[in-house]
Amino acid sequence: MIHDPRLHPSRVPGVRAVDLRHVTDRVRGDLAVVEFAEILPFQPRRCFWTYAIPDLQTRGRHAHRLCSQFLVCAHGRCRLHLDDGRQHEEWVLDRPDFGVLVPPMVWAEEHGHSPDSVLLVLASHPYDPDDYIRDYAEFLRHLDPAPTLPT
Amino acid sequence: MIHDPRLHPSRVPGVRAVDLRHVTDRVRGDLAVVEFAEILPFQPRRCFWTYAIPDLQTRGRHAHRLCSQFLVCAHGRCRLHLDDGRQHEEWVLDRPDFGVLVPPMVWAEEHGHSPDSVLLVLASHPYDPDDYIRDYAEFLRHLDPAPTLPT
Secondary structure, eight states, X not given: OOOOTTTSOOSSTTOEEEEOEEEOOTTTOEEXXXXXXXXXXXXXXXXXXXXXXXXXXXXXXEEXXXXXXXXXXXXXXXXXXXXXXXXXXXXXXXXXXXXXEEOTTOEEEEEOOOTTOEEEEXXXXXXXXXXXXXXXXXXXXXXXXXXXOOO | OOOOTTTSOOSSTTOEEEEOEXXXXXXXXXXXXXXXXXXXXXXXXEEEEEESOOTTOOEEEEEESSOOEEEEEEESOEEEEEEOSSOEEEEEEOOTTEEEEXXXXXXXXXXXXXXXXXXXXXXXXXXXXXXXXXXXXXXHHHSSSOOOOOO
């Protein structure tokens, strides 16, 4: 169940894509599951979901100092852009049985939302506005060692 | 944030309906959140979601011996039938910012799913097939004291 990196390699250290356990049943309907202790390196303390996102809107645009997150597009689709100041990559979240683990200190942006998208996020920490780094240059300065900004 | 029983009274003891904290933003899109320690009387250890449920299908049809669950229809709509052997009630889950807490030993059935429904469930325990009571007569026998079956 845990992500096979041969299937979903990530360029950003600490990022992990996971094919979730799921049951497909044409008669009863489908189900996907996250058993926290099996899948996640943290115990979630918060869960939120975004919806009704206008299609040209970008959400996220921040990094967390401490909070880890696990993201699944449970309905519809969107794209997830990740960047640790050295490597960047884009994930397409378009299956309710596919999730991406984003560790702290990775810059994340979500965009390309379909009108019906529901992006579900399991977070390791309660909401704390001080945990957010919303300025990209500040994010780079917090990395150790700080990468060189392009000139 | 916590359920005001004047707004959402429940006939089934232990069942609690919760208007979730949410942010409505026409430009950036909407967000609803469950801060576990604020909202839930348990620490979730599992999260699952059901989808692509045929509209005449009923899911659930069981009680849990130990597991508590918190249910939110994060997209679309469905109906939730609850029954503790004495009282029964039906909830319409049609808002991504409204959830219902279902304690152990309450019989639950979900039906009337819209084709686009995503029913999100936060569960207090990992999956355990022995925690399910799938026979209604057996469920009634497990209640203390057992109610009398209609003759």
